[in-house]
Amino acid sequence: LATTSIRHNVLAVASVSRYSSKYVTQILYTPL
Amino acid sequence: VGVADSRIAILPSSLPQYHLAYMQTHGVAMSKKLSPVSVKKSKIRWHFGIRSRSYPLDVVSEIYRALKNLGAEWARHRNDDLWTINVRWRNEAPNDQGEMVAELLKMRIQLYQLEQNNYLVDFKFDGFENKGAAKRRHDDTFSAYPFLRFATKLILELAVSS
Amino acid sequence: ALQSIREFLQSKTSYDVLPVSFKIVMLDTKLTLKGTLLTLLQNGIISAPLWDSNQSRFAGLLSSQDFMNVAQYLIDRPEKAEEINTITLDQLAEIESTIGARQIETSRIHPFKSLYETCQHIVESKAHRVPLIDTDPETGREIVVSVLTQYRVLRFVALNCKETQDLKIPIKDLNLATRENLHTATMDTQLADVVGAFSKYGVSCVPIVDENNKLLNVYEAYDVMTLIKGNGFSDFSLSIGKALMRRPQDFEGVITCSEHDSVAHIMETIRRSRVLRLCMVDEEGKLLGLVTLVDILNYIMFG
The missing domain is CATH 3.10.580.10 (CBS-domain)
Known part of the structure; x- marks a missing residue:
């Protein structure tokens, strides 16, 4: 899991996974 | 393509410096409220997991407390490894027919030491535990969002409780 | 092609x-x-x-x-x-x-x-x-x-697709650009009126012209978003001229074309740089129409 420091009350988390034969980094922004 | 005969170009009067000069000649000087907004995409700094300078056992007990508050379950840790927690979390959400479907999301939480007094908690997706469901056929088309959502809830719970 | x-x-x-x-x-x-x-x-x-x-x-x-x-x-x-x-x-x-x-x-x-x-x-x-x-x-x-x-x-x-180089018919003969009912504004138009055009007509850009219909600039929906970031939803009484002063310095400029240009020229430009739309102007720089990317895609898909 990748995370960023919380800014403007928003937390971002991300994970890299394989989609078929390519790589997608899915990033989810969520409010505190 | 005979690009030479193309008339495609940038309109000079649309460049920001040109427009500011244009407005100046029309008596509107730049001011704090009338100056370019900076939308410089501030470099987003990503960390692996979350950092902590607390005492390792405190970190782990905080994690257990947060897991308990979120209603998650965990396997008893092995005696030779206090720093890995295998978690199972019941995520309920409606399926296409609107029926609430529970899926058991598994996650592995591990504490790493980066240097003296500097630790890192990593959250790793460990698949779903669905009794009887067909063994995962495609290990490359899974939705990370339930995992990201649980990780977010856990981090917020840790942030709040700390 | x-x-x-x-x-x-x-x-x-x-x-x-x-x-x-x-x-x-x-x-x-x-x-x-x-x-x-x-x-x-x-x-x-x-x-x-x-x-x-x-x-x-x-x-x-x-x-x-x-x-x-x-x-x-x-x-x-x-x-x-x-x-x-x-x-x-x-x-x-x-x-x-x-x-x-x-x-x-x-x-x-x-x-x-x-x-x-x-x-x-x-x-x-x-x-x-x-x-x-x-x-x-x-x-x-x-x-x-x-x-x-x-x-x-x-x-x-x-x-x-190298075939894009064969799309040489001038856009004026393809009836590709939007010429009628263009929502334009002048530097003195109030920003609130331009936001009205964005919201009511679903356009994402309004050409800014002078009293002789000469193209000076465009105002885009993205400009509104950066303005809100800077000022919140308070400054819609601003004139477009002043609102454009808030535009970030890295704005790359408005791309213009003539009615003699072809889709081949436009695709070559897309191949080289970031194009969001093209403003079609005549020899004196007067606005003739707008060519959007969806116009190009429509042409390629349906002719």
């Missing part, structure tokens, strides 16, 4: 357009508009798919159009200006229905469908972009893989 480009689009999938490694930004529907705006601008994007964490599912594609609708809603209700800090994305539907605006986009397509079929969705959709969504076979959960935009499709075609 058109026929072979169409066959190319039918022979490829949207998945083929995706780079080997790419990212997708998802916004939780509980984010406030303010938090959303800062997140979009920080990532240098103006659109993103929404994720409803309670339902654990895709909740629509947010675009600059939705921000224009909120701007219109708050212009009509100045007493609510502070709500930008509390309105959350899952309240957008309610706001858009209050002002009778088109709801947030929910169309989607599977990543392994043909690129031709995806382009049909792109042409019909509100923001001319479509989310590529697959389903996790084990849990039935949706996977938002990416969002395909008209620009990325045209750039993929420009980079991979």
Whole structure:
């Protein structure tokens, strides 16, 4: 899991996974 | 393509410096409220997991407390490894027919030491535990969002409780 | 050339357009508009798919159009200006229905469908972009893989189809540009009126002309978003001339073309640089019309 420091009350988390034969980094922004 | 005969170009009067000069000649000087907004995409700094300078056992007990508050379950840790927690979390959400479907999301939480007094908690997706469901056929088309959502809830719970 | 480009689009999938490694930004529907705006601008994007964490599912594609609708809603209700800090994305539907605006986009397509079929969705959709969504076979959960935009499709075609060089008919003979009912403004037009055009007519750019209809600049929906970031929803009484002074310094300028240019020229420009639209002007720089990317895609798809 990748995370960023919380800014403007928003937390971002991300994970890299394989989609078929390519790589997608899915990033989810969520409010505190 | 005979690009030479193309008339495609940038309109000079649309460049920001040109427009500011244009407005100046029309008596509107730049001011704090009338100056370019900076939308410089501030470099987003990503960390692996979350950092902590607390005492390792405190970190782990905080994690257990947060897991308990979120209603998650965990396997008893092995005696030779206090720093890995295998978690199972019941995520309920409606399926296409609107029926609430529970899926058991598994996650592995591990504490790493980066240097003296500097630790890192990593959250790793460990698949779903669905009794009887067909063994995962495609290990490359899974939705990370339930995992990201649980990780977010856990981090917020840790942030709040700390 | 058109026929072979169409066959190319039918022979490829949207998945083929995706780079080997790419990212997708998802916004939780509980984010406030303010938090959303800062997140979009920080990532240098103006659109993103929404994720409803309670339902654990895709909740629509947010675009600059939705921000224009909120701007219109708050212009009509100045007493609510502070709500930008509390309105959350899952309240957008309610706001858009209050002002009778088109709801947030929910169309989607599977990543392994043909690129031709995806382009049909792109042409019909509100923001001319479509989310590529697959389903996790084990849990039935949706996977938002990416969002395909008209620009990325045209750039993929420009980079991979040499036949684009044969599209040499001048655009004036193709009736490609939008010439009638153009929403234009002058430097003295109030920003609120331009936001009205964005919200009511779904346009994303308004050409700015002088008293002789000479093109001076354009005002884009993206400009409104950066203005809101800087000033909140308070400065819609500004003139366009002053609002343009808030434009970020890295703005690359408005691209113009003449009616003698061809789609081949335009595709060559797309191959080399980031093109959002072209303003068609005559020899004296007077505005003749607008050529949008969806006009180009429409022409390539349907002739």
